[in-house]
Amino acid sequence: MSPADSPILRTDYTGDGLDEADLLPTPLAQVRAWVAAAQARQAAQGDVPEPTALSVATVDAAGAPDVRTVLMRFLDARGPGFVTDLRSAKGREIGGNAAVAASLTWPSMFRAVRFRGSAVEIGRGEVAEYFAGRPWGSRISAWASHQSAPTASRAELEAAYAAVAARHPDTGSPDDVPLPDHWGGWRITCTEVELWAGRRNRLHDRIVLTRVGEGGLDDADAWSVGRRQP
Secondary structure (H helix, E strand, C coil): CCHHHCCCCCCCCCCCCCCHHHCCCCHHHHHHHHHHHHHHHHHHHCCCCCCCEEEEEEECCCCCEEEEEEECCEEECCEEEEEEECCCHHHHHHHHCCEEEEEEEEHHHCEEEEEEEEEEECCHHHHHHHHHCCCHHHHHHHHHCCCCCCCCCHHHHHHHHHHHHHHCCCCCCCCCCCCCCCEEEEEEEEEEEEEEECCHHHCCEEEEEEECCCCCCCCHHHEEEEEECC
């Protein structure tokens, strides 16, 4: 079937939009409010799976873009953050070029948040505290998987998981699986945060918060507010 023969599905976005007058005082407050609304909608209606799913774009050594989806595990005045195998493709790419972009997208709510900035490695203590709270199986996987590396088969991966599980059986303690040296996280120090809200006839709202000072996402004076055409 040629593209001309393919059915074109169109949805007119019926969101509430976003007006500058309705913005909360800081980028952090606004993003947190939208994340909370997405989580509440998922709990009530079930149509926002993984409300904290974060698409993260990096650049490889050849200058080619790369993107993948992780879960946003941190969100504070310093920026959004995620955890990963530091040996992974994204870890290596960030190590070579810290410039990153990321987005949270909630199609059923006609909302998205875009972040642009630089990735900064999250401190070991903060990573360790988060790791201890992960389910036992997720902690085992952090040891078993060499993220982004080739594998011969699914069976090879499951065998590696079983071997690590045997070494570190589930005792119900947060200390039964040690934190791997290769496992950590990245936080995005934002230079720009864009709030996208879908409206009818593709006349969407794009409110852009641009860094103009040294403060964090919780400092209103560090950000200017502007609007972009859709």
